[in-house]
Structure formats: C-alpha cells, structure tokens
Amino acid sequence: MTTPSIQRPTTTAFFVQAAVSFGLSLAALVIGITRLPVGPWERGFLAIGLVFVVSSAFTLAKCIRDRQEVAEVTNRVDKARIDKILIEQDVFKPGQV
Numbered sequence: 001m002t003t004p005s006i007q008r009p010t011t012t013a014f015f016v017q018a019a020v021s022f023g024l025s026l027a028a029l030v031i032g033i034t035r036l037p038v039g040p041w042e043r044g045f046l047a048i049g050l051v052f053v054v055s056s057a058f059t060l061a062k063c064i065r066d067r068q069e070v071a072e073v074t075n076r077v078d079k080a081r082i083d084k085i086l087i088e089q090d091v092f093k094p095g096q097v
Helices: 012-035 040-088
Strands: none
Touching: 012 040
C-alpha cells in the first residue's frame, strides 16, 4: 500500500511572473548603475555587487530546493518502512500486544 506522491506543479503564470519580475528588477538596477552620477570605479563596485547578489540568490534558491527534495525523499523512505511494518504485523496472532 503506497501513497502517491503529491506533486505541486508550478503554473505557467507563476513562472512567467517570477521571470518578468526578476528581469525588470535586474534591468532597473543596471539602468540605475549606468545613469548614476559617479565615477567608473564606483560603478564597477556596484556592478560587481549586483553580480554577487544575483548569483548568491540563485545559489540560495538551489540549496533550499535541494534541502526540500532530500526531506521529501527521507519522508518517503520512512513512510515506506512504516507501511511495510504495518503490513507485516498480524494483529490477530495470539500473544501480541
């Protein structure tokens, strides 16, 4: 007796909204950095900071997703073990409590 896994699919609208909002925020920051009245060293510093923030945001999202997938697999294995024990348990066998 196995329980089907619950899939939480990402809808197309949610994916498009996330992609568009990321694109707009990235474009706004790039435009802001290029139009800022500062020297090239300051712009370079801000651009490197922007690249670091974006890459670390992607890394953090991947780590969170990986941790969630590991937890789901662990829960499935534990549930399968419990199901096996319950199936093998004979409640009508004399002498068992």
